[in-house]
Amino acid sequence: MAQDSAHFGGLDDVDQALVHALQIAPRASWTTIGATLGLDAVTVARRWHRLAESGAAWISCHPAPALAESGQGCMAFVEVDCAPGRFHQVARALAAVPRVTALSHVSGDRDLYLNVMARNLADLSRWVTRDLAALDGVVSTRTHPAGPVHTEGSRWRLRALDHRQTAQLAAAAPRRTDLPAFDLTDLDQRLITSLSVDGRATYRALAEQCGASPDTVRRRVRRLFDANMLHARCEVARALSEWPVSVIIWGRVPAARLREATRRITGMREVRLCASVLSRHNLHLTAWVRSVDDAQRFEIRLAESSPDLTVTDRAITLLPMKHSGHLLDEAGYRVGTIPLALWPEAGASDDE
Structure with missing residues (x-):
């Protein structure tokens, strides 16, 4: 549950860059995000926690058109x-x-x-x-x-980063492959449900929620993204955009x-x-x-x-x-x- 949004002061330049980075690569590591923004991983993680706790920004997943x-x-x-x-x-x-x-x-x-x-x-x-x-x-x-x-909406961008930064992050984002769409299993559906709540949930957290091993979860999640059947998106409160x-x-x-x-x-x-x-x-x-x-x-x-x-x-x-x-x-x-x-x-x- 978010805190009172009236107490959130708005997005500064670093916040905007962080949101844009996560719109490009929502599940990239904080180390990758930080390297692109010129910050350390702890700083960007702390920044994101502040945005998420205030309800100003969040990451979810949803079934893709494929x-x-x-x-x-x-x-x-x-x-x-x-x-x-x-x-x-x-x-x-x-x-x-x-x-x-x-x-x-x-x-x-x-x-x-x-x-x-x-x-x-x-x-x-x-x-x-x-x-x-x-x-x-x-x-x-x-x-x-x-x-x-x-x-x-997963393609919409805040546009706070330069071309070099966007290219660097695009390399860390899931790419459409030749893997065809496949029939969802019960586990796939549980994973989509869990990721809809927190699109950055770790494989270990997903494993605990969905009753599978972290290795199995990692393979299934990557397969969903590789087949373009699942999209992650970073959203921002509209008033801040x-x-x-x-x-x-x-x-x-x-x-x-x-x-x-x-x-x-x-x-x-x-x-x-x-x-x-x-x-x-x-x-x-x-x-x-x-x-x-x-x-x-x-x-x-x-x-x-x-x-x-x-x-x-x-x-x-x-x-x-x-x-x-x-x-x-x-x-x-x-x-x-x-x-x-x-x-x-x-x-x-x-x-x-």
């Missing part, structure tokens, strides 16, 4: 309308649900906006029509299943122009997420901008960058409540975690 591409799981964006006076009750209940990875109060024609994981479309349907619809205070919902994810406002945009692009449009959109610094969706829209994105006024300027820049995109709806986040499984206070600081829980695979074995 997992869904392999047929294991899917994601959807879900809009929820709440009955008058029941908003907070519904929001608290949904924040506690492990499959709800992100939750925000947003503007426009919905009250709550959710990112939801499911084993498959049938599982998604069951949850939306049974669990979500039955929740006291929910009036209506709209579900937008995600297709290919073109970019996501100079990009405190989150913009949500739905749009349509002619199918023949979608690849070019997504290439341009994902090249924009503000864009945190860009995904195809299968609904009355075919493209969805979120971006971080500097202010509410800048949200409109971002849409102008978006139109200039991608003239084939027709914006069909937009919203801003009024209050972020949960992000990658981590609970947030009104200032966007981490105050707790709901561990991600994937779906059990019948008959899967932890044996290698």
Whole structure:
């Protein structure tokens, strides 16, 4: 649990460099991080402990798009309308649900906006029509299943380091290999759950939590990263990033122009997420901008960058409540975690 975020004074230059370094290589050793920043390992570890304890920054892990591409799981964006006076009750209940990875109060024609994981479309349907619809205070919902994810938050950077430092750290980060996606075992799922809470957890700590030897855990974790099935990310409280406002945009692009449009959109610094969706829209994105006024300027820049995109709806986040499984206070600081829980695979074995 984080301390009172009001007592945190903000990110100085070293803090910003440390966060950027961990965004590039979230599980790199403190010795490697320190060598890149010109500091000793003890200093950077102490700095990180201060940031993490205050809730100003944190590291988690989440299933990568390659997992869904392999047929294991899917994601959807879900809009929820709440009955008058029941908003907070519904929001608290949904924040506690492990499959709800992100939750925000947003503007426009919905009250709550959710990112939801499911084993498959049938599982998604069951949850939306049974669990979500039955929740006291929910009036209506709209579900937008995600297709290919073109970019996501683990690629977003604070940009406090120079080119030499970023190249040095990139060499220490997991790289995509030719290893194909594989069926998750029960152990893999337990590891993902534990890493969703602390993306820097040591192999020994993970072994104790997941009931396996440190050597087995090391092999399984490295295999998950090598196959690009798991992404680690270092997050920072939005108010400390100079990009405190989150913009949500739905749009349509002619199918023949979608690849070019997504290439341009994902090249924009503000864009945190860009995904195809299968609904009355075919493209969805979120971006971080500097202010509410800048949200409109971002849409102008978006139109200039991608003239084939027709914006069909937009919203801003009024209050972020949960992000990658981590609970947030009104200032966007981490105050707790709901561990991600994937779906059990019948008959899967932890044996290698």
